[in-house]
Amino acid sequence: MDIFCERIVPIALVAILAWILFYILRKTSLRRKRSFDQQWPPISDEEFLRRCSVGTNPRVALGVRRIIAEQLCVPYSQVYPEQSFVNDLGAD
Numbered sequence: 001m002d003i004f005c006e007r008i009v010p011i012a013l014v015a016i017l018a019w020i021l022f023y024i025l026r027k028t029s030l031r032r033k034r035s036f037d038q039q040w041p042p043i044s045d046e047e048f049l050r051r052c053s054v055g056t057n058p059r060v061a062l063g064v065r066r067i068i069a070e071q072l073c074v075p076y077s078q079v080y081p082e083q084s085f086v087n088d089l090g091a092d
Contacts, residue, residue: 042077051081
């Protein structure tokens with residue numbers, strides 16, 4: 001009984017706490033992703049370019065879009081010209 005109380009119970013408690021933390025973080029992450037998907041639905045390259053300022057070089061704009069998507073791990077089709085790096089894309 002002593003070994004049970006000294007070793008197994010603490011390990012079980014740590015495992016339970018780890019599972020609870022994982023569950024909370026996963027739920028928060030899924031909620032954040034759903035919110036992002038609703039606020040920023042996928043758009044085509046054509047729509048992206050229509051939203052850019054007049055006179056923007058399309059090749060440069062789409063290249064920057066690709067780099068932002070890769071570096072911030074955001075789906076390419078959900079990168080918009082009007083997004084804020086910190087507030088919308090989480091680059092902090």
